[in-house]
Structure formats: C-alpha cells, structure tokens
Amino acid sequence: MQKSALQVARAAYQPKLPRGLQGAVKVQEGAPTQSVDNQEEIKALFPNTYGMPLVEFVPGEETKHEPMNVGIILSGGQAPGGHNVITGLFDMVKKLNPENRLFGFILGPGGLVDHNYMELTKDIIDEYRNTGGFDMIGSGRTKLEKEEQFEKGLEIIRELGIKAIVIIGGDDSNTNACVLAEYYAAKKYGVQVIGCPKTIDGDLKNSQIETSFGFDTACKTYSELIGNIERDCNSARKYWHFIKVMGRSASHIALECALQTQPNICLISEEIEQKGMSLNDIVDYIAKAVAQRAADGNNFGTVIIPEGVIEFIPAIKKLIAQLNDVLALPEAKDISRDEQVDFAKSHLTEENLAVFNSLPVGVARQLALDRDPHGNVQVSLIETEKLLSTMVAQKLEKMKKEGTFKGKFATQHHFFGYEGRCAAPSNFDADYCYALGASAAQLIAAGKTGYMAIVKNTTAPAAEWKAGGVPITMMMNMERRNGEMKPVIRKALVELDGAPFKCFAAQRDVWARETAYVYPGPIQYWGPTEVCDQPTKTLALEQNK
Numbered sequence: 033m034q035k036s037a038l039q040v041a042r043a044a045y046q047p048k049l050p051r052g053l054q055g056a057v058k059v060q061e062g063a064p065t066q067s068v069d070n071q072e073e074i075k076a077l078f079p080n081t082y083g084m085p086l087v088e089f090v091p092g093e094e095t096k097h098e099p100m101n102v103g104i105i106l107s108g109g110q111a112p113g114g115h116n117v118i119t120g121l122f123d124m125v126k127k128l129n130p131e132n133r134l135f136g137f138i139l140g141p142g143g144l145v146d147h148n149y150m151e152l153t154k155d156i157i158d159e160y161r162n163t164g165g166f167d168m169i170g171s172g173r174t175k176l177e178k179e180e181q182f183e184k185g186l187e188i189i190r191e192l193g194i195k196a197i198v199i200i201g202g203d204d205s206n207t208n209a210c211v212l213a214e215y216y217a218a219k220k221y222g223v224q225v226i227g228c229p230k231t232i233d234g235d236l237k238n239s240q241i242e243t244s245f246g247f248d249t250a251c252k253t254y255s256e257l258i259g260n261i262e263r264d265c266n267s268a269r270k271y272w273h274f275i276k277v278m279g280r281s282a283s284h285i286a287l288e289c290a291l292q293t294q295p296n297i298c299l300i301s302e303e304i305e306q307k308g309m310s311l312n313d314i315v316d317y318i319a320k321a322v323a324q325r326a327a328d329g330n331n332f333g334t335v336i337i338p339e340g341v342i343e344f345i346p347a348i349k350k351l352i353a354q355l356n357d358v359l360a361l362p363e364a365k366d367i368s369r370d371e372q373v374d375f376a377k378s379h380l381t382e383e384n385l386a387v388f389n390s391l392p393v394g395v396a397r398q399l400a401l402d403r404d405p406h407g408n409v410q411v412s413l414i415e416t417e418k419l420l421s422t423m424v425a426q427k428l429e430k431m432k433k434e435g436t437f438k439g440k441f442a443t444q445h446h447f448f449g450y451e452g453r454c455a456a457p458s459n460f461d462a463d464y465c466y467a468l469g470a471s472a473a474q475l476i477a478a479g480k481t482g483y484m485a486i487v488k489n490t491t492a493p494a495a496e497w498k499a500g501g502v503p504i505t506m507m508m509n510m511e512r513r514n515g516e517m518k519p520v521i522r523k524a525l526v527e528l529d530g531a532p533f534k535c536f537a538a539q540r541d542v543w544a545r546e547t548a549y550v551y552p553g554p555i556q557y558w559g560p561t562e563v564c565d566q567p568t569k570t571l572a573l574e575q576n577k
Contacts, residue, residue, distance in 0.1 A: 042162040042456060042557065047116060047466035048494035050487065051091065053124075058092025059478045061085040065502075068238070068522055069509035077519050078505050080217035081210065081482030086240070088500035089474050097477055099131040100195040103149070106171040107140050107201035107208075111230045111246025112253075112457040113465030115160040115168055117200050120469025122157045128477055135192055140172020141208070144185040144197070162462045164249075165454040176208040182215050189223055196224035196476040202231035202244070203521040206484055210504035210519075213482035224481035226472045227504055232453060234284030234570070237524040240502040242490050242575075245468060248460045248568050250278070250452035251285055252555045255292035257448055258336065262293060262549035265332050270440070272322060273334045274417040276447040280340035282525045284570065289336055290536055291569040294548045296333035297321055298540065300533065301344035302526045308346050311391075315420065319427040319437075321544045326439025330547065337417055339449070342395070351384045353512075355399060360515035369401060376400040395419060417445045458555050459565050463494045471499040491567050491577040531573040 035043075064083045067074040075082045102125055106114055118136070125132040134152045137143030150156075150169065160168045176182070176199075189197070199209040206227040213225035229236045232250035237243055254277055261273050275295075279285040283301045290298035297318055304314065318335060325333055342348055358364065358379040359372075367375050377385060377400075388396055398414050421443040431437035457465065464487055471485035483501035490497055507521045526533055542548060556564045566572075 038456070039163070043158070045162045045459075045462060045557070047120070047162070047463045049463075049470060050089075050467055050497035050499045051495050052089040053467060053470045053474065053499050054091075054495075056092045056094045057089045057474050059474075060088045060090050062088070065506040067505055067508045073510050074505055074508050074519055078210065078214045078482070081214045081503065082505045084480075084482065084503040084505075086500065086502055087475065087478070087480065087483065088498055089471065097128040099129050100125070100476065101133045101135065101193045102473070102476060103135045103137060103144070103189065103192070103194045103197045104152075104169070105137045105141055105144060105197065105199045106166045106169060107199055107205035108171060108173060108230070109202075109232075110166045110171060110453040111232045111244075112164050112249035112453070112455045113245045113461035114166050114200060114230065115163050116457060116462050116465035117228050117230075117245070117469040117472070118152065118168060119157050119161050120466035121198060121473050122152060122154075122469070124470040124473035125476075128473065135194065136169035139170040140174055141176045141199070141205075142172045142174035143169075144176070144188065145174065145181045147188040149188065149192070162457060164456045175204070176212050179215070182212060186216075186221060186223065194223070196226060196481070198226045198228065198472045198476075200228040200230050202229075202233075203236050203523055205230075206236070206504055207508065207520050210482055210508065213504070217481055224476055224479070226475050226480070226501075227484040228468050228472060229484060229486070232285065233279050233282060234288070235279075235282040235523045235525070236521065238507055238522070240486050240488070240506070241484070242488055243464075243568070243571055245461055245465045246453070246457075247284065247288075248464070249455050249458045249555065251288040251292065251568055252458055252552070253452040253455045254285065254448045255289045255552045256554050257446075257451065258289055258293045258295065258334070259549070259551035259553065261446065262295065262334055263551055265334055266547055266549060269330070269332045271332055271442050271444045272421070273444045273446065274337060274421045275334060276337045276339050276417040278449045278452070279338040280343070281523050282340075283338040284524075284526060286336050286338040287526055287532055287536055288568050288570045290540075291532065291573075292550065292552050294539070294543050294550045295336050296325065296544050296547075298336040298536070299338060299341050300526055300536075301338050301341045303528055303533075304341065305344040305346060305349065306528060310347060311345055311423070314341075314345075315423040315427050318420065318424050319431065322424065322428060322441060323431060323437045323439065324545055326437065326441075328545070331440040331442075334549070335420075337420065339416065339447075342414060342416055347387045348391075348399075351380070351387045352399060354380060354384050357515045359400075373397055373400045392419060415445075415447075417447065421445065455555070456557075459557060460490075460567055464490065467494070467497060467499055471501065474499075475501045491571050491575045531576065532570045535569075535573055
C-alpha cells in the first residue's frame with residue numbers, strides 16, 4: 033500500500049507514556065466504590081463486579097508474568113486514536129511477556145460471537161501506529177447482551193486460550209462490557225473483560241474519565257473546517273452559515289468548537305432544555321442576532337448547532353419519549369413503514385399529538401420512523417440546520433414587513449460528522465490512546481475484570497499523567513431504554529455551571545454582534561509544543577489550567 037509523507041512521518045512518532053507505565057508497574061488500590069445512583073439495583077444486578085476499588089499504576093519492581101493471550105474488539109462508531117489503543121495494548125502485553133499473543137475480533141462484537149478473528153502480529157500493528165480509523169480490524173454495532181452470545185463467544189475464547197477481552201467503545205458498549213464481565217465472573221469462567229472510553233461526542237466522562245478518546249482530534253478537525261468557513265464568510269460577506277456538528281446526547285463538541293472559533297451563535301442543547309425553550313424561541317433568538325448584525329451592515333454570520341438539539345426542546349423531548357415507548361410495543365413490530373406514523377399518532381397523548389402536528393411534516397415523520405440499534409431517534413438524519421434556517425428566513429420576512437429587519441439573509445448549510453471520526457489522531461489522542469491500551473494490559477495482568485482503563489491529569493505533560501482503572505459499575509445508573517428500565521453508564525451532559533460553559537456564556541453576546549472569528553488552522557503534529565500538544569479548551573477550563 034502506498035503511503036503519503038504524513039503517514040510515514042506519523043508512523044515514526046513514538047507516543048509518550050505516563051511515568052507509572054514507563055517501567056515496572058505496581059498496582060495501588062483505593063477505597064471501595066459505589067454506583068453514581070440506584071446503588072441497590074446496580075449492586076443486585078452486578079454482585080460479582082460491584083464495589084471494587086479504584087486502581088492507579090505507580091512505578092514498581094520487575095515481576096515475572098505468565099504467558100497470556102488477549103482479545104480486542106472495536107465497538108460502535110469510529111473515533112481517532114482507536115488504533116493506538118490497540119498498539120499500546122500490543123506493546124505492553126509483549127513487554128509483560130514476549131510469548132503473549134493478541135487477537136482482534138473482526139467487525140466489532142459480532143466477530144466474537146461469529147468466531148471471526150485474526151492474530152495481530154508486529155507487522156500488522158506497525159502498519160497502523162498513529163493512524164486514524166478502525167480499519168485494522170473494523171468495528172460494528174452488535175450488542176453483547178444475551179447469554180447465548182456470551183456462551184458462543186466463550187467457545188472461541190477457550191479455543192484461542194484467551195485470558196481477557198478488551199472492548200473499546202462508548203457508554204453503551206462499555207455497559208455491555210460490564211454485563212459480559214459480570215456474566216463470566218458469576219459463571220467462574222476465569223475470563224476478564226476490560227473497557228476503554230471512546231466517543232468523539234465527549235459524553236463518556238465523569239470524575240474518573242476526564243475525556244473520551246477521539247474528542248480532542250474531532251474538535252480540532254471540525255474547528256479547522258469552521259474556521260475556514262468563518263474566513264470565507266468574512267471574505268464574501270453574503271451568507272449565514274448554519275453548521276451542524278456531531279453530539280446527539282450532549283453539546284460538548286459544539287461548545288468546544290465555539291470556544292476554539294468564536295462563531296456568532298452556538299446553541300447548547302442542555303441550556304435550551306433548562307430554559308424550557310420551544311423551537312420558536314430558538315428561531316427568535318437566531319433571527320434577533322441576524323437582524324442586529326444586519327443593522328450594523330453585516331449580512332453574514334455563523335451558527336453552530338449540535339445534532340441532537342431537537343431532542344432537548346422540552347415539548348419535543350416528551351414527544352420522543354412517548355414515541356420510543358409506543359414504537360417498542362409488540363404490535364408496532366408487525367406494521368409497515370407507511371402505517372407507522374398513523375400508528376404512533378393514534379397512541380399519543382393529546383398534548384404530544386399537538387406538538388407532533390405542529391412540526392414540519394418531514395421532521396415529524398423522521399421522529400416517528402427510524403431508530404438506531406439502541407432504540408434512539410436517528411437525529412443525524414434530521415436536517416436541523418436547514419429546518420432552523422428556513423424558519424429563521426420566515427421569521428425575518430415577517431420582521432421585514434413590520435420594519436424591524438432591513439437586511440439580507442442568504443444561507444449555506446453544513447454537517448460535520450464523518451469528517452472528524454477517522455482523522456489521524458492529534459498528538460494528545462495518540463498519546464492518550466496509547467496509554468489507555470497500556471493501562472488495559474496492566475489491568476489484565478493485575479487480574480482485574482469489569483474495569484475501564486483510565487488516564488487522568490491530562491492537562492499536564494504526558495509523563496505526569498496518572499494511569500489506572502475504574503470499576504464500570506461505579507459509572508452506572510438505571511435508565512428507561514426501549515420501554516424498560518436498564519442499567520447503563522450515565523451520559524455526561526454539558527454542565528451549565530461548569531467553567532467551559534461559563535467562559536462561553538461570558539463572551540457570546542459580543543461574538544453575536546461583532547465578527548470575532550478565530551481561525552485555529554489544521555491539527556499540528558510537529559512544531560512548537562504550545563501549538564502541537566495543547567489540550568482542548570474544555571479540559572483546560574475544567575482543570576483551571
């Protein structure tokens with residue numbers, strides 16, 4: 033395969049490791065843990081993996097490790113740095129014992145169930161160091177949640193002599209990893225399960241997980257594109273650009289991109305929900321800013337929109353919750369797509385039906401039809417950026433007749449999603465993911481199961497990072513999914529009293545009126561440290577750095 037100069041240079045980059053993982057490792061255990069909520073229910077569901085201590089790796093003395101084989105699975109959507117988790121895991125298991133072997137299951141969790149795998153050798157691993165994508169072994173969205181899947185997976189685990197499975201994924205994938213760990217522990221099968229925190233959306237974070245891998249690179253990639261659009265916007269001076277970015281369940285990407293690029297408007301879904309805003313309230317807010325800039329002679333601007341914003345509008349959120357329950361009914365499984373909308377409407381409350389009928393037909397149909405594998409509305413298919421710009425245009429026409437708007441309003445639309453998911457990882461993500469993989473190997477060597485690999489103190493230089501593990505049960509609570517209560521990892525939303533949002537809120541009125549654009553430029557891989565290795569603004573603000 034022909035390689036670009038960048039690929040050759042990136043292959044030679046040696047990721048940095050925390051001091052605690054650089055030599056011989058000692059396991060330092062903390063106090064017992066408990067789940068973030070619903071403690072009794074979670075403890076009852078996970079009696080064998082609940083209450084375990086936090087773990088930190090510190091320098092220790094050389095210890096002999098018996099040979100072990102490890103399996104690895106990439107689960108869910110791609111995120112920059114996934115390959116470095118695998119290379120970090122590979123290098124550390126080989127360091128523990130050169131006889132150790134690593135097996136990759138092909139196309140996600142389904143590879144475990146279907147016994148579809150490949151051994152990952154040094155030649156294969158070296159081809160993928162510091163590269164984006166998940167193409168080394170592929171990913172998939174099969175959910176590991178049934179006993180027959182666990183038992184089928186056990187067959188190949190036994191055949192290959194695998195001691196532990198590492199699952200790289202988001203909150204749903206790591207919830208499934210926890211269920212798998214509990215099942216194997218309850219059966220005393222002697223198979224360990226370790227998770228790694230992945231999602232560019234940034235919603236897999238808490239007191240122990242400072243950031244999920246891929247978030248840094250994706251935000252830098254999107255911010256580069258937004259900066260390019262802002263520069264074009266400020267050059268042509270004739271368009272309002274409505275830019276939708278990924279983030280179904282939280283607005284971390286939108287907020288980080290706003291902090292990096294200073295657009296005229298950035299919607300934060302969590303604030304919209306807290307303020308009880310309607311779709312019309314959002315339209316009025318944008319139209320007012322457009323009119324204000326037009327009065328200053330600026331008939332152009334940029335608006336950043338998180339893809340899941342429509343789910344946070346309280347009235348629509350209530351509607352979606354009932355639609356999810358209705359579409360989970362057994363009788364909903366046997367009807368055609370043409371009948372689905374009428375079926376859904378016939379089961380809605382009067383209040384929710386009124387909201388449904390008030391929406392544009394295309395949006396209403398989308399809410400009542402497709403669901404993703406986890407039962408969620410596929411909000412990325414709803415063209416929210418076009419919906420909002422159309423409604424703003426209608427509002428401005430009305431204002432023009434009233435004499436309160438005298439400018440021009442022309443639009444361009446963008447959705448940045450796939451552009452960031454497989455970007456070559458930034459130095460931060462290359463280092464962070466490599467350390468996560470090495471931590472996963474050490475958790476296995478320490479005999480741990482039901483843990484997620486973690487790396488903390490991430491605004492410091494990499495050598496000062498603290499690597500370890502957190503019991504997955506510590507992050508779980510009970511939530512309603514597909515019509516029933518299930519144990520899941522709690523999603524992290526943008527905290528409206530947190531430093532990143534407060535920093536944004538303190539400046540946004542100025543950004544709305546003025547053209548204060550920042551052009552962050554492309555991700556830097558080499559050059560001055562203050563350019564190449566800086567963390568996201570979100571992390572720096574959260575840690576007051």
